[in-house]
Amino acid sequence: MMSSSFxxxxxxxxxxxxxxxxxxxxxxxxxxxxxxxxxxSRPGYYGMLTAVWCVLPALxxxxxxxxxxxxxxxxxxxxxxxxxxxxxxSDQANLLVNDLRxxxxxxxxxxxxxPVLQEAANQYRGMEQIGRIALAVVMFSAALFSASLVYMRxxxxxxxxxxxxxxxxxxxxxxxxxxxxxxxxxxxxxxxESIRYFQHVPVSDxxxxxxxxxQMAMRADQAGSSGSFGAVPVLAGxxxxxxxxLSVAVPIGLMAAIYLSEYxxxxxxxxAKPIMEVLAGVPTVVYGFFAALxxxxxxxxxxxxxxxxxxxxxxxxxxxxMGIMIIPFVSSLSDDVINAVPQAMxxxxxxxxxxxxxxxxxxxxxxxxxxxxxxxxxxxxRAIGETMIVVMAAGLSANLxxxxxxxxxxxxxxxVTLLVGDQEFDSPKTLVAFALGLLxxxxxxxxxxxxxxIVRKYREEYE
Amino acid sequence: xxxxxxxxxxxxxxxxxxxxxxxxxxxxLFGLGAIITSVAFLGLLFVSIAANGxxxxxxxxxxxxxxxxxxxxxxxxLAAADYGALVKASMRELFPNVKGRQDKRKLxxxxxxxxxxxxxxxxxxxxxIIGTTRKVWLPAxxxxxxxxxxxxxxxxxxxxxxxxxxQVSWIDQLVADGRLEKKFNMTFxxxxxxxxxxxxxxxxxxxxxxxxxxxxxxxxxxxxxATAVYLEEFAPKNKWTDLIEVxxxxxxxxxxxxxxxxxxxxxxxxxxxxxxxxLVGGLVLTLMTLPTIIIASRASLKSVPPSIxxxxxxxxxxxxxxxxxxxxPLAMPxxxxxxxxxxxxxxxETAPLLMIGMVAFIVDVPGSVTDPSTVLPVxxxxxxxxxxxxxxxxxxxxxxxxxxxxxxxxxxxxFMRRKFERRW
Numbered sequence: 001m002m003s004s005s006f007x008x009x010x011x012x013x014x015x016x017x018x019x020x021x022x023x024x025x026x027x028x029x030x031x032x033x034x035x036x037x038x039x040x041s042r043p044g045y046y047g048m049l050t051a052v053w054c055v056l057p058a059l060x061x062x063x064x065x066x067x068x069x070x071x072x073x074x075x076x077x078x079x080x081x082x083x084x085x086x087x088x089x090s091d092q093a094n095l096l097v098n099d100l101r102x103x104x105x106x107x108x109x110x111x112x113x114x115p116v117l118q119e120a121a122n123q124y125r126g127m128e129q130i131g132r133i134a135l136a137v138v139m140f141s142a143a144l145f146s147a148s149l150v151y152m153r154x155x156x157x158x159x160x161x162x163x164x165x166x167x168x169x170x171x172x173x174x175x176x177x178x179x180x181x182x183x184x185x186x187x188x189x190x191x192x193e194s195i196r197y198f199q200h201v202p203v204s205d206x207x208x209x210x211x212x213x214x215q216m217a218m219r220a221d222q223a224g225s226s227g228s229f230g231a232v233p234v235l236a237g238x239x240x241x242x243x244x245x246l247s248v249a250v251p252i253g254l255m256a257a258i259y260l261s262e263y264x265x266x267x268x269x270x271x272a273k274p275i276m277e278v279l280a281g282v283p284t285v286v287y288g289f290f291a292a293l294x295x296x297x298x299x300x301x302x303x304x305x306x307x308x309x310x311x312x313x314x315x316x317x318x319x320x321x322m323g324i325m326i327i328p329f330v331s332s333l334s335d336d337v338i339n340a341v342p343q344a345m346x347x348x349x350x351x352x353x354x355x356x357x358x359x360x361x362x363x364x365x366x367x368x369x370x371x372x373x374x375x376x377x378x379x380x381x382r383a384i385g386e387t388m389i390v391v392m393a394a395g396l397s398a399n400l401x402x403x404x405x406x407x408x409x410x411x412x413x414x415x416v417t418l419l420v421g422d423q424e425f426d427s428p429k430t431l432v433a434f435a436l437g438l439l440x441x442x443x444x445x446x447x448x449x450x451x452x453x454i455v456r457k458y459r460e461e462y463e
Numbered sequence: 464x465x466x467x468x469x470x471x472x473x474x475x476x477x478x479x480x481x482x483x484x485x486x487x488x489x490x491x492l493f494g495l496g497a498i499i500t501s502v503a504f505l506g507l508l509f510v511s512i513a514a515n516g517x518x519x520x521x522x523x524x525x526x527x528x529x530x531x532x533x534x535x536x537x538x539x540x541l542a543a544a545d546y547g548a549l550v551k552a553s554m555r556e557l558f559p560n561v562k563g564r565q566d567k568r569k570l571x572x573x574x575x576x577x578x579x580x581x582x583x584x585x586x587x588x589x590x591x592i593i594g595t596t597r598k599v600w601l602p603a604x605x606x607x608x609x610x611x612x613x614x615x616x617x618x619x620x621x622x623x624x625x626x627x628x629x630q631v632s633w634i635d636q637l638v639a640d641g642r643l644e645k646k647f648n649m650t651f652x653x654x655x656x657x658x659x660x661x662x663x664x665x666x667x668x669x670x671x672x673x674x675x676x677x678x679x680x681x682x683x684x685x686x687x688x689a690t691a692v693y694l695e696e697f698a699p700k701n702k703w704t705d706l707i708e709v710x711x712x713x714x715x716x717x718x719x720x721x722x723x724x725x726x727x728x729x730x731x732x733x734x735x736x737x738x739x740x741x742l743v744g745g746l747v748l749t750l751m752t753l754p755t756i757i758i759a760s761r762a763s764l765k766s767v768p769p770s771i772x773x774x775x776x777x778x779x780x781x782x783x784x785x786x787x788x789x790x791x792p793l794a795m796p797x798x799x800x801x802x803x804x805x806x807x808x809x810x811x812e813t814a815p816l817l818m819i820g821m822v823a824f825i826v827d828v829p830g831s832v833t834d835p836s837t838v839l840p841v842x843x844x845x846x847x848x849x850x851x852x853x854x855x856x857x858x859x860x861x862x863x864x865x866x867x868x869x870x871x872x873x874x875x876x877x878f879m880r881r882k883f884e885r886r887w
Binding site for chain 1: 476483484486487490491493494495496497498500501502504505507508511512515685686689690692693694697698706707710711712713714716717718719720721722723724725727728729732734735750753754757781782783807810811812813814817818822840841843844847848855858859862865866869870873
């Protein structure tokens, strides 16, 4: 790692050198008479073009090496192993490759080193040394070659600015495609692993199974060795906690938005709105700690006073705190749509003698309803995807229950528990997390698309 | 009279008025109640965290007379000396009448296991103290700390608390001798994570957060601004740009844990990047904060009046020159505000980082972006999971530190907005 950043620093130095040389040449070519007026572009552009062409090819070489060196070196090192070790099944070969990597990284205790493998690791290290030197030679000669090519071609007629601008514009387009690449990356990563999962467990068992216990036994003869992967209890728990959260957040958030936009004077607004923003800015891990430390014991104690048995990881506690978290979300979205209702509709209602609350209930809310529904759907998608609060305050056991005082689990909790710690990417226990992730992605995506559609469609009506 | 026979509309209205006004007042009160409830929740959150956490900024220390006996030290192998024995010897000296193995062991437990490391550091930094006797303040055990802070009640049966009656009497004597005092908890700000609460600190997590945020900022700001510039200034109106816009809007609403799955499947499994590294954490958070930055930057670009663009083009600037010389500088404050808000989000994010292994127990303070490390919110999550009572206050204290960072970042964003806001 040290030497790669060192290479990049050298490249940077080369680029600034190229910039200065390019600029100087442009100046000297412009001659004495007219100065830089004879040039097509300002001298800096010639320098920039030289520098850009110095950096680009070198970076390409460097990136290629960074991505591929490990694969190439490993396969070369594996070839040096004796023939007996090369005719292994792919699983065993993978193990060998892992051992080799550990040896190269030097993270194996000295006594369990296989001498043959050690030989291969030494080979690897040797080739890596050579590779690094070769990389430096290729990278810097590419940089110097292309930079001097540009340097030679510098002439007053050269359209340096247009070239530079073209390159920058290509860079801009590439940056803007990252959003698309991210989406593709998300879809591919969850879909691929899910497909591997569904080779182990049928889709119908996953979607309609009523029992969830993903722990797989180590040996085949142990009890419960198969594990069961029915997502219904997990989904039910998710919807219950989100439902509790929404039943807290929607009334409070909506009333807060109505009060702020219709009743409150500017003084109240000026301190109430920032407070709402603070509520939205508190990290979810803080809410989770608050739920586990304050809210859950409080609910349990008050339940016990009423003679109810309340689990210490009740759905109610998690849902309540999640509700607090999404209050600002509901209120800011509702605020937007309520403010979008034209003043003429309010004035018409007042003109007929309606009070303010009657106007709100009979005119403004019906007019703003689609927008409010859209906002609630967005809040629901946020609640379903929320992770830290439920990880810290909700339980792990998947109960199919309608009692909010019991423990339930959610999709996000299961993803976290299955993927934190040791992972085996060939066991359904790890892969099912990606299937849950796919489910989560689809549900939130649908909610978002529908919500955005509703909001957009009804906003147009008043414009 | 007409009104005797037939009630006028006015009367009907008047009769209902009192009721309608009552309803009006009630509705208004509901609204006010909603605001007050939200504020109260926020207040309760802050108060309970502060009440739990402020004590963590103090740590009980114990004053011991340590004999750095010259015979026990081999100058060539200072690390091999038994520093624990020094602590034990001086504890025995304080309580000469404690006999029996069990009691002695209980006595030794009053000092932290970290006391011996502190002595080792002392000797390593200054070998001249060998052969002398020094009065040294050493960390006390977390149970002692909790007892002095009042979290372990005194007046309950012995079996109900973590300290025995004997230990309590020793503690009382030490306090009476002035050998047990609460001091400012420097360890909390200078140490990495530890299984022992009295030795645990947030420095490792804070440095990890710093590295992660640095990677996020270096990647997301240029990419976000470049995307915004392309979409606002260059992009033709076609299917492709529509697709990009739809994607950006959807990514803004994708649950954060899904980004973690992407990081695990793509960055770790496909590209083989190191687990638990701030580099990967920064990459994942970059993808997450990009939509925020892009949306803010576009709004900021949009607010630059077209007259400036046209004037630049009119005096012969190329489109790129108009953008880089005139529009970008004017839009920069708005873009930076959006970036700071995005960074604040990234600083508070936990779930995706759990997926890429930043949840490991790491004692060392990371030294580069590829070292295994954790970040502040994940440290909070880890401590919140620990059973020791002393970790509850440390969790709360870490939350206070995190919130202080977030609030100052947001305040800075508000300040920037106020200072550079322009009405054209």
